[in-house]
Each structure stands twice: as C-alpha cells, then as structure tokens.
Amino acid sequence: MSTEISPLAPKSDPVLPPIAGVRIETAEAGIKYKGRTDLMVMVFDRPAEVAGVFTTSKCPSAPVDLCRANLPGGSARIVVVNSGNANAFTGAKGAKATADTAGAAAAAAGCAPSEVFLASTGVIGEPLDAAKFSGLLGDMVKSAVSDRWADAARAIMTTDTYPKVATRTFEIAGASCTINGIAKGAGMIAPDMATMLSFIVTDAPIAANVLQAALSDHVGSTFNAVTVDSDTSTSDTVLLFSTGGAQITETSDPQLAGFREALRSLMEELSLKIVRDGEGARKQVEVLVTGAASDEAAGRIARSIANSPLVKTAVAGEDANWGRVVMAVGKAGEEADRDRLAIWFGDVRVAVDGERDPDYSEAEASAVMKRDEITIRADIGLGSGQARVWTCDLTKAYVEINGDYRS
Amino acid sequence: MSTEISPLAPKSDPVLPPIAGVRIETAEAGIKYKGRTDLMVMVFDRPAEVAGVFTTSKCPSAPVDLCRANLPGGSARIVVVNSGNANAFTGAKGAKATADTAGAAAAAAGCAPSEVFLASTGVIGEPLDAAKFSGLLGDMVKSAVSDRWADAARAIMTTDTYPKVATRTFEIAGASCTINGIAKGAGMIAPDMATMLSFIVTDAPIAANVLQAALSDHVGSTFNAVTVDSDTSTSDTVLLFSTGGAQITETSDPQLAGFREALRSLMEELSLKIVRDGEGARKQVEVLVTGAASDEAAGRIARSIANSPLVKTAVAGEDANWGRVVMAVGKAGEEADRDRLAIWFGDVRVAVDGERDPDYSEAEASAVMKRDEITIRADIGLGSGQARVWTCDLTKAYVEINGDYRS
Known part of the structure; x- marks a missing residue:
C-alpha cells in the first residue's frame, strides 16, 4: 500500500455540508485492512431517487450486477460500500455475498432488498466474507449522522493517497440546493485496487429519470475522460441520488440548468482528484x-x-x-x-x-x-x-x- | 541507452552462413551514437526478388513511404538502414533525405532508385542529415562481403541489448536452400527507439509474389504477435528477399512447404528474440x-x-x-x-x-x-x-x- 501522499493532492478539502435526508456511517470491519475504516453506509430515511452508470467490463463484479438489477426501480434507501475486496469473479459465492448483504442492509434500513445499492472495491477473485460486516449494518444505520462525508470518502479508499470530496450549491425555482460527492480512484479506466467509485447526493427535488439523463450526459466528459493506465475495472460505479422528492420529471425542464452545471462541475472536480491521485502520479x-x-x-x-x-x-x-x-x-x-x-x-x-x-x-x-x-x-x-x-x-x-x- | 544486457538474452547465437547473391557492410556514420556502427547496407549484385510488410501507423516514416512506393517493382539491389534517427515526422526534409539517400545508394550499386530500399530507426521528429552517410555508400558497396550478418544485426540496434539473428535450411526440389534473418526490437508494437525492423534473405528461387504471400501469411502469428508496450512505431518494416531468381511463381506450388515452414520458424525465433529484449524485460x-x-x-x-x-x-x-x-x-x-x-x-x-x-x-x-x-x-x-x-x-x-x- 502507498503511504506517501500524492504530491498533487489538494492543499485543503472543502467541508461538505449536511444534505437533508441522507445520513452516513463508517466502520472498521477488518475485511482486509488493519486500523482503518473499510465499510461505509449511506442511509436515506425516505426513499431517494437514484441514477447510475457502471463499468463496461464484460466481467462485472457481483455488486455491479445487483445495482443494475435494482436501478430500474429508481428508489434507494441504503448504500453499502466496502473496500479491501471487490467481490468480483467470485462466482456463486459472490452472488450469495451480495444477496446476504442486501438482505442484512434491507433489514437494517427497514426497506425492500430492491432499494439496496452495493459497491465493493479491492482484490478481484477472493471470496468476500459478508458475515464480517453484515452484522454491523443495524448499528451503523442507527448511529449514522449527516456530517460524515469526509469519513465516508476515507472508508472507500484503496490505493488512494487522499480522500476525494466535492460540493456545489445551485438554485432550482428560487430555492438553494446542495450537491455533495465523494469518489475513490484511481481511474475510470483503472486497476483492481483502483476501481473508480463515486456517490453523489443532492437535496434537489429531481426524479430518477432526470437524474439519469444528467448523469449520462456528463459522464463522458468527466469520469470517462480520465485514464490512469487504460485498464478497466470490473467494478466501476457512479450513483447519483436526490433526497428532495421527484417533482421535476422532465429532462427538458429549464429549471434544471443550475443543477446540470453544478453536477458537471462537481463530477469534473472529482475526476481531476482521481487522476491526480493516479497510482505513482507526479504530474x-x-x-x-x-x-x-x-x-x-x-x-x-x-x-x-x-x-x-x-x-x-x-x-x-x-x-x-x-x-x-x-x-x-x-x-x-x-x-x-x-x-x-x-x-x-x-x-x-x-x-x-x-x-x-x-x-x-x-x-x-x-x-x-x-x-x-x-x-x-x-x-x-x-x-x-x-x-x-x-x-x-x-x-x-x-x-x-x-x-x-x-x- | 541500456548498457546492461537483458537476462533473457540467448546464451549463444547461431553463425549465419553466407547466402549467395547478397553482400553486407556496416559503418560508423556518427548519426547519433559514438563508437559503434549505425549504418548497414545489403547489396544484391543481381536483382533480388522482394516482399515487405510495414507499420499500420497513419503517420509512417519517410523510409516506409519510399519502400511502399518501390515494393510493387518487386526488385531490390540495395538496402540501406541507419540507426539513431527514424526520419519520421520530418516533413519535406524527410522526403528529401530519403530521395538523396536513394540517389546515392542507386549510384553506389549501379541500379535504379526504384531498386533501393531504406529503413531508419531512432528518434522521431529530428531531421536526418543524409549527408552524414550518403558519401560512405560507394565504398561500402565495394567492401561488402557475404559473412557479415552478425555485424549487420549490431549496426541496426537502438535500445536493443543484444543482436537478433536466426538461420534455417530447407529443401526445394531436392536442392538445399538457406534463409537468414536479422531483426531489431523491441516490439512490432513498439516505441520510437524500438521500432521493429527485420531483413530476411533466402537463396531459394522464389518470385516476389510468392515471397509476399508467405510473408503476409506468417507475420500475424510471429512479428505481429509480439507486443512490448502496445505502442506502434511509425517505422516498422519487414523485408524478405530471394537471390535465387524467380522460378517459383505460384503460391500453391507444393515445393514451397519447406520454405514456408523455415520462414515461419525463423520469423518466430526473431519475434521471440525481440520480445525477450523488450525494454526492461525480465520475463x-x-x-x-x-x-x-x-x-x-x-x-x-x-x-x-x-x-x-x-x-x-x-x-x-x-x-x-x-x-x-x-x-x-x-x-x-x-x-x-x-x-x-x-x-x-x-x-x-x-x-x-x-x-x-x-x-x-x-x-x-x-x-x-x-x-x-x-x-x-x-x-x-x-x-x-x-x-x-x-x-x-x-x-x-x-x-x-x-x-x-x-x-
């Protein structure tokens, strides 16, 4: 593991403000690393609208399969992310690990398994022992709070040398909204321990289909425009949530201009933070x-x-x-x-x-x-x-x- | 430049026997390197049949342009190869350098400029001063001898840490024939100072069209099946010559079986010698x-x-x-x-x-x-x-x- 922080690391990080409707908790589950957090949950007390984009790999990880299956429902109550093991190329055991985790997460959040979203990042091909953390989820959901974004960004790191966070504000119909994002790298086109993951949440009242259109529009010029080493992870995942309800349902709604630019700019900032933390990067x-x-x-x-x-x-x-x-x-x-x-x-x-x-x-x-x-x-x-x-x-x-x- | 010889270098090299009809000379032209040869000529006293394959780069070097133009003539009298400068992306100056070299080589060999074949390997984008070596060609043609294959392989090296030579014998219609080849690497898919070049000569009486078919058949499983770093040179060139006349003119001639296998096997040996000398390779x-x-x-x-x-x-x-x-x-x-x-x-x-x-x-x-x-x-x-x-x-x-x- 890298211990030296990238010379391109940001001099300081923005403090991400709380976003109404989302609470965060992290824990040390001991999946692989010692003495650091490796498990993160995001809890939406009311169902959030959700959109996502995933790896183009023909051998995607088990959590990517699960997210793809749940995404059409458009509703999220809990996100569980672990670092240290990608749960990729783990066959039937991998699918069982995601099912078990989804079951435990659904029980903890009091929702349907179809409202659970998972991501795993780390070594490929090693079975993931979901028992190491599924028992922690109940307590984590209870203790989750709204101001833990920086901790969340740290818990999902693998070979990253610094956490990646970004925040923006924008207006919709005269109301001020916030969008926060975290990511880990080092590349959308990236190695096994450097899968690109990003989780973005806004309090704007935007429906899942509109979130999806905006996310898909901007991913090409941001996350998909960074490359560290041309290798594509089995696990790349970007999820975008809104906690403000689903009032705006038309992608052509002119009120979206501020949101779209805030999202694009936030995704660009996170993308650059990823590439600047490319493994071994000095420039x-x-x-x-x-x-x-x-x-x-x-x-x-x-x-x-x-x-x-x-x-x-x-x-x-x-x-x-x-x-x-x-x-x-x-x-x-x-x-x-x-x-x-x-x-x-x-x-x-x-x-x-x-x-x-x-x-x-x-x-x-x-x-x-x-x-x-x-x-x-x-x-x-x-x-x-x-x-x-x-x-x-x-x-x-x-x-x-x-x-x-x-x- | 590398000074340490690759740990994968062959323990010993075959001695390449003379092939009737081809003479070789090398010289120190001082193009870039000091204290080593950097210029090689192969002279065919009677016109040789010739076939070739070249880089797929959309920005090929000036010598590749010249070889492509001369190849349809099917006849070769002299090959001039320099190391230290690729004469690639050198614009009108580069085309003038190849024209000047072809003119000097044609005068030295007493042939038409269309019977001259050139290759250059080294830095891209630096103008090549053909005057540094065009004056040497006359003397080199005179002093060229038939047993200088190992010297030829050394003169065309760039970041190579050892010369690459191979030889085979085979029979056509009861007569024993020989095929010799030299190459430099480190990869068909290769960097600017590691352009893949290979020059192969047989004394078998095979016409240019048949040489071309055999070369094209086997390049996919040999030279094009090695990759050092995924980068494709502007200058990759493989030329195959026969000095025995053009008696065999049908690609379906059953007498060709021995030749085809000898050619394939020789190309495979040279390909492996290239990949084993990949820049920095240890395995x-x-x-x-x-x-x-x-x-x-x-x-x-x-x-x-x-x-x-x-x-x-x-x-x-x-x-x-x-x-x-x-x-x-x-x-x-x-x-x-x-x-x-x-x-x-x-x-x-x-x-x-x-x-x-x-x-x-x-x-x-x-x-x-x-x-x-x-x-x-x-x-x-x-x-x-x-x-x-x-x-x-x-x-x-x-x-x-x-x-x-x-x-």
Whole structure:
C-alpha cells in the first residue's frame, strides 16, 4: 500500500455540508485492512431517487450486477460500500455475498432488498466474507449522522493517497440546493485496487429519470475522460441520488440548468482528484485533440495519446518528446495527415506542418515539462472534431505499487 | 541507452552462413551514437526478388513511404538502414533525405532508385542529415562481403541489448536452400527507439509474389504477435528477399512447404528474440486464449491481457494475480461469460467456472511466477477461437529507459 501522499493532492478539502435526508456511517470491519475504516453506509430515511452508470467490463463484479438489477426501480434507501475486496469473479459465492448483504442492509434500513445499492472495491477473485460486516449494518444505520462525508470518502479508499470530496450549491425555482460527492480512484479506466467509485447526493427535488439523463450526459466528459493506465475495472460505479422528492420529471425542464452545471462541475472536480491521485502520479496531463474528422475520432486519438506508455514515461522524465505524440496519433487508427499535424506542450508549439516547428525552443518546451500540470495538444488539421482527456505520468512508483500489491 | 544486457538474452547465437547473391557492410556514420556502427547496407549484385510488410501507423516514416512506393517493382539491389534517427515526422526534409539517400545508394550499386530500399530507426521528429552517410555508400558497396550478418544485426540496434539473428535450411526440389534473418526490437508494437525492423534473405528461387504471400501469411502469428508496450512505431518494416531468381511463381506450388515452414520458424525465433529484449524485460510471457467465440475475438482478448499494465506489473512482481487477467478479459469488449472463464499460470489452474479453483495452490502458482518464461492461458468457454501473443513484464527499468531516453 502507498503511504506517501500524492504530491498533487489538494492543499485543503472543502467541508461538505449536511444534505437533508441522507445520513452516513463508517466502520472498521477488518475485511482486509488493519486500523482503518473499510465499510461505509449511506442511509436515506425516505426513499431517494437514484441514477447510475457502471463499468463496461464484460466481467462485472457481483455488486455491479445487483445495482443494475435494482436501478430500474429508481428508489434507494441504503448504500453499502466496502473496500479491501471487490467481490468480483467470485462466482456463486459472490452472488450469495451480495444477496446476504442486501438482505442484512434491507433489514437494517427497514426497506425492500430492491432499494439496496452495493459497491465493493479491492482484490478481484477472493471470496468476500459478508458475515464480517453484515452484522454491523443495524448499528451503523442507527448511529449514522449527516456530517460524515469526509469519513465516508476515507472508508472507500484503496490505493488512494487522499480522500476525494466535492460540493456545489445551485438554485432550482428560487430555492438553494446542495450537491455533495465523494469518489475513490484511481481511474475510470483503472486497476483492481483502483476501481473508480463515486456517490453523489443532492437535496434537489429531481426524479430518477432526470437524474439519469444528467448523469449520462456528463459522464463522458468527466469520469470517462480520465485514464490512469487504460485498464478497466470490473467494478466501476457512479450513483447519483436526490433526497428532495421527484417533482421535476422532465429532462427538458429549464429549471434544471443550475443543477446540470453544478453536477458537471462537481463530477469534473472529482475526476481531476482521481487522476491526480493516479497510482505513482507526479504530474497531471491534459490531452486536447482538435481538428479531427469528428469528436469521436478526436476522442480515440486523445485516448491513444493519454494511454501511451511512451508518452507517459516521457512526461515522467520531463522530456518534451513530441515524436511519441506523433506515434500515438499514428497508431490511433483514425484519419490523420502527417503533414497537417501540429503539436503543443503547454503554449509552446513544438511541431507544425508535419515537422519540428522552425521556432521551436527546447528550453521553452523543457520548462513546460517541469510543471506539475501539463497540457499536450494535437491539432490534426482535418476537421472540427475535438476531445479532452486527462491522465497522469507513468512512473517507477506505478510499477512498484502494482508489482507489489497483492502479496 | 541500456548498457546492461537483458537476462533473457540467448546464451549463444547461431553463425549465419553466407547466402549467395547478397553482400553486407556496416559503418560508423556518427548519426547519433559514438563508437559503434549505425549504418548497414545489403547489396544484391543481381536483382533480388522482394516482399515487405510495414507499420499500420497513419503517420509512417519517410523510409516506409519510399519502400511502399518501390515494393510493387518487386526488385531490390540495395538496402540501406541507419540507426539513431527514424526520419519520421520530418516533413519535406524527410522526403528529401530519403530521395538523396536513394540517389546515392542507386549510384553506389549501379541500379535504379526504384531498386533501393531504406529503413531508419531512432528518434522521431529530428531531421536526418543524409549527408552524414550518403558519401560512405560507394565504398561500402565495394567492401561488402557475404559473412557479415552478425555485424549487420549490431549496426541496426537502438535500445536493443543484444543482436537478433536466426538461420534455417530447407529443401526445394531436392536442392538445399538457406534463409537468414536479422531483426531489431523491441516490439512490432513498439516505441520510437524500438521500432521493429527485420531483413530476411533466402537463396531459394522464389518470385516476389510468392515471397509476399508467405510473408503476409506468417507475420500475424510471429512479428505481429509480439507486443512490448502496445505502442506502434511509425517505422516498422519487414523485408524478405530471394537471390535465387524467380522460378517459383505460384503460391500453391507444393515445393514451397519447406520454405514456408523455415520462414515461419525463423520469423518466430526473431519475434521471440525481440520480445525477450523488450525494454526492461525480465520475463517472457506467452498469452494463450482458447475457447473464444472466434480466432479474431481470441486475438483481441489475448492482446488486452498482453498489453495490460496491471497484468505486466504483476508478472514483474512475480504475483499470481489472476484477478487482473479477469479484468483484462472483461475490458477486451469481446463476448465473455464470467462464469465459464478458466485461467492458468503455467500448468496451474487458478480459476475455473467463474471463481478461484477449489484446488488452487498459491505456492504452486507462485513457483510458476518465479520462472523467466511464463504462460498465461485464459479459456473463455464459449467456442473454439484461439490466439497466442507474446509479451514481457513491465518493470521499473522500462520507465527508466523511456523516461530518460531522448535527453
């Protein structure tokens, strides 16, 4: 496990205010870790509206299966999240563990099992002993309070080196509303112990279908736009809840503008907090692709750059190695014309018209690479498609963390 | 640059016998490296038949453009290869450098520029000063001799830690023939200083179209089945020549059986020598996927496993972390049923029917992981599609080599 906090960690965290209708508790269930919390519950005393997005993995975890099954009901009373074990690739035992946990959680919250949502993050393939924590849920529901967001963010951490929290306020029909979110990383496209999980709650009176539309709209440019190492977890889960009832039921309702921007901005903040805590990360990298044949093509090129081990090691080495960006554009498989390509590191144009910029200054480019936030831009010169992806550098610490992790 | 030789280097190299009709010379042109050869020519005193395969990059190097243009002629008199500079993304200057080199080489060999083949490997985006070596070509053609294969393999190295050579003999119509090959790595899917290049010559009397068919048939299971880091070079080039004339012109000729197997086996040996010299590699990993819906699906799943940073760091850490193999199967996007999946490390089955093998022994699996050649097999349990891919582990040395390289 990492003990050193990422140098990109936030200097300070916002204090998340209570949100009416949701209470939180954490506990030490001893699932894997010693001396820290590893279990978190969110309790909705009245049914909350709920929306969700999940991993695209063809081998999803048992809790993802359960959330997918319960989501169409649109109603949530309790969320149970454990760290230390992903309950993924655990076969019939895994399904039994989620059923048992859902049963215990439903009994604790006094609701139907279909109103329970679960997430697990940690090692894949080890059976999860739900008995370790199902007995704790009754007391946790009783003692849960409204101001425990920071504790919640800590309880769901795995290889994260800092908790990830964000909050926004916005107005709907003249009333002030709040939205809080927590997340753990390190990547939507992420490893077994770094599954991306996020839980977001608002007190705005928004129905599940509207929550779902807003969540689905913004996930592409936020959580799905970060990549640490191109690996996709079995367990990625984002759940969005509202505790204010289901008054707003139309996705086209103009009152939603403030909520939508607050949600997008909060998701972006959490996404950046995840990428800045990428395993071994020392630098945040924004990859901007412009001038592609389409937005989709731009997205694939941006991801090809952001996932390239050679680009990421060059960033780690503070080397303005734009040849590797050319390589990554070329391998993306999208339309590209070598002789129209231009590349920037920060605001320094290093290549234009298919060759090194005649005014290129190695000193200026090197100065950009020494920063801890770097933008790499590639203009393809063909159309108006664009995309933005965030990643981090690939360091020896990544290899160390992931070479030593399970044992 | 690496100075330490890969622990997976061959204990000894075969001595490549002369092949009638081809002469070789190397020189120190001082393109980038000091105190080593960086220029290699192969001269065919009578026109050789030629076939080739090249990178799929949308931003290919200038020498790849030239080879593609000359290949339809089917005739080769001279090959010029330099290391230290890839002449890729060098715009009009790059095209001029290849034209100048082709002109100088044609003058030296007394042939048409369309009978010249070029390859360059090294840094991308730096202009290549062809004047550094075009003046050497005349003398090199004169002094070239037939027994310089090992020297040729050394002159084309970049981050390679050992030269890659292989030889085979086979029979055609009762006559004994020879095929020699050299290569440099470290990967068909490879970085800028580790472009995959290979040059193969046989004295068998086989026409260019037949060479091309055989080369294209076998490249998928050999050079294209190795991956070091998922990055595709701008410059990957494999050229196959015959010096024995063009008597055999039908791809269906039954006399070709011996040649085809010798070629396949030689390409496999060179491919494995490349992957065993992957940057920072300490272990060779064979990924076998069986039981997929199709061979194509198996190939994509195998590549997803072989390219996963998390699988590769686990191998580096000698950790039998099969959960990461599940993750990589799941993210491949191909049909998979968690509950039919089985996984082996070596001959130890670690998972079956969607969960940990009941007879799984951590000690046995760990013993497999300590070897320097490891097979990871995933049976998808759905059909009869299969594929094999070779890769290496991802170590801190990879990050070191690629973080420090250009500067």
